[in-house]
Amino acid sequence: MTLDEYVRDFRAGGYEVTQVVESVCGGCGGRTFEVQVTEECAVRRRCVRCSTAEFLADSAEFWEDDGAEECACPCGGEEFAAVLGLSCRPDGEVRWVSVGLRCLGCGACGVHEDWKIDYSPTRHLLTRA
Numbered sequence: 001m002t003l004d005e006y007v008r009d010f011r012a013g014g015y016e017v018t019q020v021v022e023s024v025c026g027g028c029g030g031r032t033f034e035v036q037v038t039e040e041c042a043v044r045r046r047c048v049r050c051s052t053a054e055f056l057a058d059s060a061e062f063w064e065d066d067g068a069e070e071c072a073c074p075c076g077g078e079e080f081a082a083v084l085g086l087s088c089r090p091d092g093e094v095r096w097v098s099v100g101l102r103c104l105g106c107g108a109c110g111v112h113e114d115w116k117i118d119y120s121p122t123r124h125l126l127t128r129a
């Protein structure tokens with residue numbers, strides 16, 4: 001199963017995932033990341049190749065450095081490919097997002113965070129993978 005399929009199958013929040021966008025480093029185009037999360041479900045990824053750090057979806061708005069933890073796979077791996085899964089309402093606004101990671105050590109997929117989006121407009125989130 002690909003990471004794209006995994007995230008669609010997971011149906012975060014119980015909603016159909018209507019779009020899956022792969023994370024690509026804005027600095028170098030890399031696709032290997034270390035990923036940090038906070039208790040507030042904010043997610044930041046850092047490119048292994050060039051160290052550019054970027055936030056997923058609206059995470060920048062509620063990010064706190066205190067309490068940020070590195071994502072780790074049960075195998076111990078800390079390098080991942082990442083996707084942002086989005087569930088859009090019929091009017092096109094985003095109602096739920098999820099962050100899927102595939103461990104580059106063992107290949108295991110997981111949805112590491114997901115959260116509700118309860119405001120609009122939200123179309124800018126579609127590019128924040």
Ligand SMILES: [Zn+2]
Binds near residue numbers: 026029047049050052
């Ligand atoms: Zn990079």
Ligand SMILES: [Zn+2]
Binds near residue numbers: 074075104
């Ligand atoms: Zn692993």
